[in-house]
Amino acid sequence: MGQLYIVATPIGNLQDITPRALEILSQVDLIAAEDTRHTGRLLEHFQIKTPQVSFHQHNVAQRLPLLLNRLQQGQRLALVSDAGLPGVADPGYELIRVGIDHQIAICPIPGANAALTALVASGLPMDRFTFEGFLPRKASHRRDRLQELAQESRTMILYEAPHRLRKTLRDLADSFGGDRPIVIARELTKRYEEFWRGSLTQALVNYGEKDPKGEITLVIGGYGGQPNSMEEYQWQDHLRDRLEQGIPLSQATRELAQEMGLSRRKLYQAALKLNLEN
Incomplete structure (x- = not known):
């Protein structure tokens, strides 16, 4: 043989x-x-x-x-x-x-491997993740798959073609909510390698006018839970610093969520629970 x-x-x-x-x-x-x-x-x-x-x-x-x-x-x-x-x-x-x-x-x-290369540089949790490849092309199958993934707690990795990125971002925002963190990795290991980090809503604004070039890997934060324990001490200290500067809680959590690739809604709710506003 x-x-x-x-x-x-x-x-x-x-x-x-x-x-x-x-x-x-x-x-x-x-x-x-x-x-x-x-x-x-x-x-x-x-x-x-x-x-x-x-x-x-x-x-x-x-x-x-x-x-x-x-x-x-x-x-x-x-x-x-x-x-x-x-x-x-x-x-x-x-x-x-x-x-x-x-x-x-x-x-x-x-x-x-593009999926793991994007994951390790994303800044999103990588202790547990799922690789989903390309989403279905047919609209009904695509909606069904995204509905199944909407409450997936693990970090998700997707591949997408550049000409379909904006549609995929809209579908993701509709299914997951606009505040879900996402990292868009483009042209990995090449000269114009790029990592864009933010929320799905911000991604729609950033890529709203034209399609990007090159191969694209999406890394999306999972659903549910508070910020994980490895990040907890970091975001609490950073949030306290902002609040001490007189920045409103809503603005401070929004800025911090973008910087750290976390969910703004979860940060806000966690801050209220911990009474960090006072």
């Missing part, structure tokens, strides 16, 4: 590929790529001559028997997507599942 390598590729900066990934890509018999032109540029940059075959959502039924046959003949194959880890909101799951079902050895080669 052969071996299937699940190889992570860069999400932007080519230097993020690992030496191990380069070694595997140069040694396997065949690379199954989401887009052979895109992967071809990566291979050319690192002077790798391994042949490729396309494997994407539109040719899965055609390609699976071919790739499985190669693996059963003892060949080593590498599976790659256009960026990041194959199978994470990308093609690949079907080949991995078929390989497992036929006792093919599966070997993951870890590396860059």
Whole structure:
């Protein structure tokens, strides 16, 4: 039996590929790529001559028997997507599942991933989170999914195309409320990498006139609960400082929520409960 390598590729900066990934890509018999032109540029940059075959959502039924046959003949194959880890909101799951079902050895080669890259830089809680990929395109399915997520307590990670960002922000605000904190990560690891932090309402204002460019990852604060214990001592001290300066509670909580990526409503309610206004 052969071996299937699940190889992570860069999400932007080519230097993020690992030496191990380069070694595997140069040694396997065949690379199954989401887009052979895109992967071809990566291979050319690192002077790798391994042949490729396309494997994407539109040719899965055609390609699976071919790739499985190669693996059963003892060949080593590498599976790659256009960026990041194959199978994470990308093609690949079907080949991995078929390989497992036929006792093919599966070997993951870890590396860059947009969801985790955005999460660790978001400033939102990362001890518990959920990855939701792309929301459904159909309006009714989209509303149903957002209704299910509205009371999700974990930090949520979504992918979105730039031309759909404003619609998604409106849908999120309608379902989650405008004060829910969000971080919009754009062009991760690239020259114009950007992190925008604020509430859903503020995001709608910021992106209200034109669509941004580049790949986008959304990190959204979960529902419910008070600010977590790791942040509690920080926001209380900062809030007291503002109140001592004569800033009204509503204004102080609004400013602090934006700075710390927290819910303004929850901060306000927590401040009243702790009698910080006096």
